[in-house]
Amino acid sequence: xxxxxxxxxxxxxxxxxxxxxxxxxxxxxxxxxxxxxxxxxxxxxxxxxxxxxxxxxxxxxxxxxxxxxxxxxxxxxxxxxxxxxxxxxxxxxxxxxxxxxxxxxxxxxxxxxxxxxxxxxxxxxxxxxxxxxxxxxxxxxxxxxxxxxxxxxxxxxxxxxxxxxxxxxxxxxxxxxxxxxxxxxxxxxxxxxxxxxxxxxxxxxxxxxxxxxxxxxxxxxxxxxxxxxxxxxxxxxxxxxxxxxxxxxxxxxxxxxxxxxxxxxxxxxxxxxxxxxxxxxxxxxxxxxxxxxxxxxxxxxxxxxxxxxxxxxxxxxxxxxxxxxxxxxxxxxxxxx
Amino acid sequence: xxxxxxxxxxxxxxxxxxxxxxxxxxxxxxxxxxxxxxxxxxxxxxxxxxxxxxxxxxxxxxxxxxxxxxxxxxxxxxxxxxxxxxxxxxxxxxxxxxxxxxxxxxxxxxxxxxxxxxxxxxxxxxxxxxxxxxxxxxxxxxxxxxxxxxxxxxxxxxxxxxxxxxxxxxxxxxxxxxxxxxxxxxxxxxxxxxxxxxxxxxxxxxxxxxxxxxxxxxxxxxxxxxxxxxxxxxxxxxxxxxxxxxxxxxxxxxxxxxxxxxxxxxxxxxxxxxxxxxxxxxxxxxxxxxxxxxxxxxxxxxxxxxxxxxxxxxxxxxxxxxxxxxxxxxxxxxxxxxxxxxxxxxxxxxxxxxxxxxxxxxxxxxxxxxxxxxxxxxx
Amino acid sequence: xxxxxxxxxxxxxxxxxxxxxxxxxxxxxxxxxxxxxxxxxxxxxxxxxxxxxxxxxxxxxxxxxxxxxxxxxxxxxxxxxxxxxxxxxxxxxxxxxxxxxxxxxxxxxxxxxxxxxxxxxxxxxxxxxxxxxxxxxxxxxxxxxxxxxxxxxxxxxxxxxxxxxxxxxxxxxxxxxxxxxxxxxxxxxxxxxxxxxxxxxxxxxxxxxxxxxxxxxxxxxxxxxxxxxxxxxxxxxxxxxxxxxxxxxxxxxxxxxxxx
Numbered sequence: 001x002x003x004x005x006x007x008x009x010x011x012x013x014x015x016x017x018x019x020x021x022x023x024x025x026x027x028x029x030x031x032x033x034x035x036x037x038x039x040x041x042x043x044x045x046x047x048x049x050x051x052x053x054x055x056x057x058x059x060x061x062x063x064x065x066x067x068x069x070x071x072x073x074x075x076x077x078x079x080x081x082x083x084x085x086x087x088x089x090x091x092x093x094x095x096x097x098x099x100x101x102x103x104x105x106x107x108x109x110x111x112x113x114x115x116x117x118x119x120x121x122x123x124x125x126x127x128x129x130x131x132x133x134x135x136x137x138x139x140x141x142x143x144x145x146x147x148x149x150x151x152x153x154x155x156x157x158x159x160x161x162x163x164x165x166x167x168x169x170x171x172x173x174x175x176x177x178x179x180x181x182x183x184x185x186x187x188x189x190x191x192x193x194x195x196x197x198x199x200x201x202x203x204x205x206x207x208x209x210x211x212x213x214x215x216x217x218x219x220x221x222x223x224x225x226x227x228x229x230x231x232x233x234x235x236x237x238x239x240x241x242x243x244x245x246x247x248x249x250x251x252x253x254x255x256x257x258x259x260x261x262x263x264x265x266x267x268x269x270x271x272x273x274x275x276x277x278x279x280x281x282x283x284x285x286x287x288x289x290x291x292x293x294x295x296x297x298x299x300x301x302x303x304x305x306x307x308x309x310x311x312x313x314x315x316x317x318x319x320x321x322x323x324x325x326x327x328x329x330x331x332x333x334x335x336x337x
Numbered sequence: 338x339x340x341x342x343x344x345x346x347x348x349x350x351x352x353x354x355x356x357x358x359x360x361x362x363x364x365x366x367x368x369x370x371x372x373x374x375x376x377x378x379x380x381x382x383x384x385x386x387x388x389x390x391x392x393x394x395x396x397x398x399x400x401x402x403x404x405x406x407x408x409x410x411x412x413x414x415x416x417x418x419x420x421x422x423x424x425x426x427x428x429x430x431x432x433x434x435x436x437x438x439x440x441x442x443x444x445x446x447x448x449x450x451x452x453x454x455x456x457x458x459x460x461x462x463x464x465x466x467x468x469x470x471x472x473x474x475x476x477x478x479x480x481x482x483x484x485x486x487x488x489x490x491x492x493x494x495x496x497x498x499x500x501x502x503x504x505x506x507x508x509x510x511x512x513x514x515x516x517x518x519x520x521x522x523x524x525x526x527x528x529x530x531x532x533x534x535x536x537x538x539x540x541x542x543x544x545x546x547x548x549x550x551x552x553x554x555x556x557x558x559x560x561x562x563x564x565x566x567x568x569x570x571x572x573x574x575x576x577x578x579x580x581x582x583x584x585x586x587x588x589x590x591x592x593x594x595x596x597x598x599x600x601x602x603x604x605x606x607x608x609x610x611x612x613x614x615x616x617x618x619x620x621x622x623x624x625x626x627x628x629x630x631x632x633x634x635x636x637x638x639x640x641x642x643x644x645x646x647x648x649x650x651x652x653x654x655x656x657x658x659x660x661x662x663x664x665x666x667x668x669x670x671x672x673x674x675x676x677x678x679x680x681x682x683x684x685x686x687x688x689x690x691x692x693x694x695x696x697x698x699x700x701x702x703x704x705x706x707x708x709x710x711x712x713x714x715x716x
Numbered sequence: 717x718x719x720x721x722x723x724x725x726x727x728x729x730x731x732x733x734x735x736x737x738x739x740x741x742x743x744x745x746x747x748x749x750x751x752x753x754x755x756x757x758x759x760x761x762x763x764x765x766x767x768x769x770x771x772x773x774x775x776x777x778x779x780x781x782x783x784x785x786x787x788x789x790x791x792x793x794x795x796x797x798x799x800x801x802x803x804x805x806x807x808x809x810x811x812x813x814x815x816x817x818x819x820x821x822x823x824x825x826x827x828x829x830x831x832x833x834x835x836x837x838x839x840x841x842x843x844x845x846x847x848x849x850x851x852x853x854x855x856x857x858x859x860x861x862x863x864x865x866x867x868x869x870x871x872x873x874x875x876x877x878x879x880x881x882x883x884x885x886x887x888x889x890x891x892x893x894x895x896x897x898x899x900x901x902x903x904x905x906x907x908x909x910x911x912x913x914x915x916x917x918x919x920x921x922x923x924x925x926x927x928x929x930x931x932x933x934x935x936x937x938x939x940x941x942x943x944x945x946x947x948x949x950x951x952x953x954x955x956x957x958x959x960x961x962x963x964x965x966x967x968x969x970x971x972x973x974x975x976x
Contacts, residue, residue: 015875075880078845078855103875107857110810110842114849119811119936122840125974137940144729144836146741149942156936167974194885195854198870202878215975239976264366264683269730272975274966282604283683289604293973294951295966301955311969312953313962323959324966331967331976345911348787352902386904399904409904 002095005157008034009094011085012045012057013104015076019053022100022165024060029127029168030098031061033136036129039095042066044088046081048074058179061171065181066092072188075197076104082111084186089116091184094158096136098127101162109162119153120160125167135159208242210259215241215272218261218288219249222277222298222317226254231321232276238328244268246284262287276317280305297321340634349405353412356385362416368543369419369688374499375543378420382454387424389452392436396444397452403578403640407585411636414589415596418692419543421589425582426495427451430700431458431504434575435522438562447502447522459500460579461491461523461549462572469705472515472569476551478507480558485509485521487554490533493699497547498532501525505549505556506572509565518568522560529554540691577650579700580657581643584636587657587664587696591629594664594671594689598622601675601684612674621674625667632660651713658706661696668693717770717864719761720824721794722817722831722847723754725778725785729836739944750785753832757892759899760862761830762793768864771795773824777805777816783915790910791902802919807932810838814846815934819925820918821851828869829889833858844891854884857891 008030013020023043030041043062045053048071057065068084085108089097099105101123113120126139130152136159139150153159210216217232217239232243243259250260261268263283273291278284280296280303288294289308296309297317306312313320342350360381368375382388390406392398399405406428414421432451435443450456467473476489487507494503503523510517523530533548562571599622602613612618635656642649668690672679679686697703727746735742750758761772774789776782777800786797800820808816821829829851834841841857848855860879861872873880874893902910920930928934956962970976 082849103858106841107845107855110840110845111849111855113842114811114814114846117811117936119809120840120842121937122842140839142837142839142942143727143732143741144839146729146732146734147942147944150940151937152940153937164974166976192854194888195856196883197880198883199881200878201881272970272973282678286600286604293969293975295969297962301953306951306953309951311965312951313965314953314955315959315962319959320956320962320966324963327960327963327967328976344784344787345907348784348791348902348907348910349904351788352791352904352907356901384903385901390904394905400908401904405904 002157005093005095007039007042007092007094008037008096008098009042009044009089009092009158010062011097011099011105011108012043012053013100013102014045014047014050014053015104017047017050017053019056020100020102022102022105022163024170025165025168026098026100026163027057027061028171029163030096031171033096033127033129034063037095037134040064042092042094044068044085046070046073046084048072054181058177059173059175061177063179065179066184067181068184068186070186070188072191075200076108077191077195077197078107078111079195080188080191081108082115083188084184085112086115087186088184089158097158097160099160099162101164105162109160113160116158118156118158118160120162121151121153122162124161124163127161127163136161140164210242210244210261210268211266213242213244213268214270215239215274216244216261216268216270216288216291217241217274217276218244218246218278219255219276220246220278220284221248222279223249224277224318226252228318229254231318231325235274235321235325235328238325238332239272241270241272246278246281275305275309276321278305279303280308346404346408349401350408350412352385353409356381357412357416361413361420365417365420365685366682366688368417370542370682372537372542374545375417375420375423376499379423379454379457379499382424384454386454388427388454388457389432390428392432392448392452396436397449399452402644403581404637404644407581407636407640410582410585411589411592414586415593417543418586418590418689419541421586422495422541422544422583423457425579425586426460427458427500429579429582430460430495430575431500431502433578434460434504434520434562434571437574438520438567438571439522442559443522443562451502456501457496457499458502458504459494459496460575461494461503461505463491463493465490465492469702471572472518474506474508474518476505476507477511478509478519478521478556480509483558485556485558485561487521487523487529487551487556489551491549493536493546494549495544495546495699497549498535498545503549504562504575505551506568509568513566515569516566518572519565520562520568520571521556522562523551523554523556527554527556538695540688540693540695574650576700577653578643580653580706581636581639581649583696583700584632584639584653584656584660587660587693588629588632588636590689590693590696591625591632591660591664591667594668594686594693595622595625595629597684597686597689598625598671598674601678605676618674621670625670628663629667632656632663635659651710654701654706654709657696657701658703658710661693661703664693664696665690717764717768717828718824718826719764719770719772719828719830720821720826721754721758721761721772721774721789722829722843723758723774723776723785723789724751724832724835725749725776725782726751726835726837734944741944748781748784750788751832751835752894753834753892755832755899756894756896757830757832757890758789758792758794759897760892761828762900763897764828764864765793765795773798775800775817775820777801777808777813777820779806786915787910788902790913791906792900793906796913796916798916798918800918800923804920804927804931807935808930809935809937810840810842810846811936812930812932812934814843814850815925815929816923817843818847818850819923821847822924823922827867827886829853829887831889831891833891833893841891844889848889851889854888855890856882856884856888859890859892860896862890862896
C-alpha cells in the first residue's frame with residue numbers, strides 16, 4: 001500500500017465527441033472500488049470542446065472530472081494524450097488507474113505506464129481489492145483465453161489496468177449527482193510534426209467467411225425451407241455472426257458451398273456455434289466439434305448433435321430463434337447510451 | 338549410425354506440412370473427381386523451390402539432399418498422391434538423369450530451368466510392347482547429320498502434355514539389343530511430337546498420364562545423353578532414383594490414410610462408445626503404424642545411401658517394394674475401419690486406396706523389384 | 717533502410733487442450749510457432765527488403781529453444797538474428813521485457829522497428845508501445861497496411877469502427893495486425909541458408925540496461941495465481957415449454973461466456 005497514492009482514476013474515452021460506453025462501465029467499477037477503499041473516483045477527459053460530457057460522468061459515478069480541453073486533443077494521437085495523462089497521474093497520484101482495452105486504450109495505457117514506470121495489466125475481466133493487503137487483484141484471460149490469471153502490482157503506483165469492454169457494470173444513472181471539475185492545462189505547443197493524421201475513415205463491416213467468423217449460426221435440414229434462412233440471418237446480424245450450413249442445405253441449393261461446415265465442407269472453430277435444425281451426423285460434427293461453445297436447437301431430443309452441445313434446446317427453431325433475436329436486440333438497445 | 342533427423346530436415350518437414358495442409362489438401366478431392374492437373378499448386382511449389390530440391394544452387398536447385406526431396410514427396414502425398422507424383426516424376430526421372438549423366442551444355446540448357454521449376458520434366462521408356470520387358474524398345478532414333486530422327490510411341494507417361502522436357506529412350510542400333518538403346522532429351526514443342534490418348538485411371542486421377550507419339554521428330558545430336566548404347570543403363574539407374582520417389586509417395590499415402598483413420602475412429606460411436614475403444618481397431622492401427630514406420634526407415638535410408646554416394650539400387654528396390662505393399666494394405670484397412678462411410682467419396686480414404694495401387698506397378702512392378710533384390714543376393 | 721523485427725516464440729494456443737479430467741492445460745505436444753502478429757510484421761519487413769533493399773534483423777528474448785523461431789524467420793528471408801538469452805531475463809512482465817529489448821535495440825542501427833500487436837500467450841499488446849517509450853520513438857499501433865515514401869511511412873491504423881491514415885517519419889515503431897498480410901512460406905533453399913547463419917546470443921553482459929528493470933525481480937506486475945476455467949462439463953439439455961424460455965437460457969449462457 002502506498003501512503004502517497006489515493007483514489008481511482010478512470011481514463012474517459014471519447015471519439016468525435018461521443019462518449020464511449022466502456023468509460024461508463026469503468027466508472028461503475030471504479031465507484032465500487034473507491035467505495036470499498038473510502039476513496040474518490042476521478043475521471044480524466046481529454047478532447048476539444050468536450051465540456052458537455054462532464055455532467056454525464058458525474059451521473060455515472062465520478063466525484064471529480066479532470067478536463068484538458070485543447071484543439072491538439074481533438075483526435076486521438078499517442079504523443080499528446082500520453083503527455084497529458086502522464087502529467088495528470090504524476091500530479092494527482094491515484095492508487096488505481098483504469099483504461100478501456102480498446103484500440104485507443106491499448107495504445108495509450110502501455111506508453112503511459114512505461115513513462116511513469118509502473119506496471120500495467122491488460123484486458124482485465126475482473127477487478128477486486130484483496131482484503132488482506134488492499135492490493136488490486138486484476139484477473140484476465142491469457143494463453144489465448146485458455147486460462148485466467150490474477151495479477152498484482154504490489155510495489156508500484158498507480159496500479160494500472162486496461163479493462164475489457166462489455167464486462168463491467170454501469171452504475172445506476174443518478175441525474176442528481178454532482179462533482180468537482182478541475183481544468184488541467186498541459187503545454188501541447190511542442191508536439192512533433194513527425195506524426196500526422198492524413199485521413200479519418202469510417203468503415204462498414206465486410207462479410208466474413210465462415211472460417212474467420214467468431215460466431216456461426218448454422219442451418220440444417222430442420223430449418224424447413226430456404227426462406228427460413230432469413231430467421232438465421234437476423235440472428236446473425238444481432239450477434240455480429242455469419243450464417244453457415246450443413247451439407248443437406250447446400251445440396252438443396254439453398255446456400256453456397258462456401259458456407260458448408262463438415263467433412264466435405266470447411267472445418268470451423270468459432271467462439272460460438274449455434275446449430276439450428278442440424279441432426280449431428282458424423283460428417284458434420286467433424287467440421288465443428290472444436291467450437292468453443294456449442295448451442296443446438298432441434299425438435300428431436302435424441303439428435304446426436306446434443307452429444308457435443310454445451311446447451312441443447314429441444315424445441316422449434318422457427319419460434320425460438322426469432323424470440324432470441326428479439327431479446328438480443330432489446331439487450332443491445334438498453335446497452336446503447 | 339544416427340537415426341535422428343537433422344534440424345534442417347525437421348524444419349523442411351514443417352514447411353512441407355504447412356504447404357500441404359493449406360495449399361494441397363483443399364484441392365485433393367476436386368483434383369481427383371475432375372481428373373484435373375493442379376496447375377495452380379505447381380506454380381506455388383515452383384516458387385518455394387520444390388522442383389529442384391536435391392540439385393545444387395549452381396544448377397538452379399535448392400542445394401538440398403535426397404532425404405529432403407523424399408520427405409517433400411512423402412508430405413505432399415499424405416494429402417494428394419497426384420501432387421506427390423508430379424514432383425517425383427519431374428525430379429527423379431527427368432532432372433536427375435540430366436544431372437547425373439548429362440554434359441555441361443545439357444545441364445546449362447535443361448537442368449537449370451527444370452530445377453527452377455520453369456520447365457516441368459517427364460520420362461518415356463514404357464511402350465505398348467515394352468513394359469516390364471523394358472528392353473523390347475521399338476521407338477527408333479536414326480542419326481542424320483547433326484540430328485537424330487525419332488519415330489515411335491510411348492505410353493503411360495506421367496506429366497505428359499504439361500512437361501516441357503522429356504527423357505526418351507530409343508533404339509539407335511537394333512542389332513545390339515539392350516546395348517543399342519540410347520537416351521535423348523526431347524523438347525515438348527519439337528515438331529512431330531504429339532501427345533496422344535489420355536489414360537482414364539483408377540487413381541492419381543489428376544496426374545496427366547498419356548501416350549507420346551513421335552513422327553519424324555528431329556532431336557539435335559547434342560541432346561544425346563552420354564554415348565549411343567548407354568541408354569538402357571541410364572534408364573535403369575534413373576529408375577533406381579525414381580524408386581525412392583515412388584516409395585516416398587507410397588509412404589505418404591499410407592501415413593495420410595492412417596492419420597485420417599485415427600481421427601475417424603475417435604469420433605465414430607457404435608455400441609455406446611467410440612470405435613477406437615475396441616481392441617480390433619487398436620490392433621489394426623498398431624499393425625498399420627508399425628509397417629509404416631518400417632517403410633519410412635527403408636525409404637529414408639535408401640535416400641541417405643544415395644546422398645552418401647553408396648550403391649543404393651537394392652535398397653531403393655526394397656523401399657519401393659515394401660512401402661508400396663504397405664500403402665496398399667494400410668489404405669485398404671483404412672477404408673475397412675471407416676466402414677460404409679469409407680466407401681463413399683465423402684471421406685478421403687477410398688481415394689488414397691485407389692491412389693496406392695499404382696505404387697505397386699509403376700517405375701518397376703513389385704515383381705521387378707523382387708528380381709532386382711534377388712539378382713543382388715544371388716550374384 | 718534498416719529494419720528490426722521483434723518476434724516471440726509462443727505455444728500455438730489454438731492447439732492447447734484442457735485435460736477433461738483435471739481441467740488443467742495439456743502443454744506437451746503443443747507446437748511452438750512464431751507469434752502470428754509478429755510473423756505478419758516480419759512479412760512486411762521482408763516485403764520492404766524486396767522493394768527497397770532493406771536489411772532485416774530479427775530479435776527475440778527467450779530461452780535457447782527460441783532459436784528455432786529465429787531460424788524460421790531467417791528461412792523466410794530475414795538477414796540476421798539475435799537471441800537475447802540469460803537467466804536474468806526470465807520471468808519478465810511487459811515492463812521488464814520491453815526494457816530488455818529496448819536496450820538491445822540501442823546497440824543496433826534502425827529506421828524502423830516492427831513488433832506484432834500482441835502475443836497469443838500473453839495477450840497484452842504492451843511490449844511494442846513500451847519499447848517505443850523507452851526509445852523515445854513515435855509509435856503507430858494496429859497497423860493493417862504500410863507504404864514507404866522516402867523517409868516516411870504511410871500507415872493504415874485500425875480502430876474498432878474505421879481507420880486513420882497516418883504519415884509518420886522514421887525512425888519509428890509500429891505494431892502489426894494479422895490482417896495485414898499472409899506471411900510467406902519458408903523456401904527450401906532458405907531453410908538450408910538459415911542453418912548456415914550464426915544466430916548471435918546476447919546476454920546481460922552485452923546489454924547496457926538497468927538491472928533493476930529486468931527479469932522477474934524487475935517486473936512491477938506479478939502473477940498471484942492462474943487457473944483454468946474448469947473441466948468442460950457435459951452439455952445440458954433443456955426441453956422447453958415456451959420459445960421465451962429457450963431464448964432466455966441461451967442469452968444467459970452467452971452472457972456467462974462474455975459473448976454478449
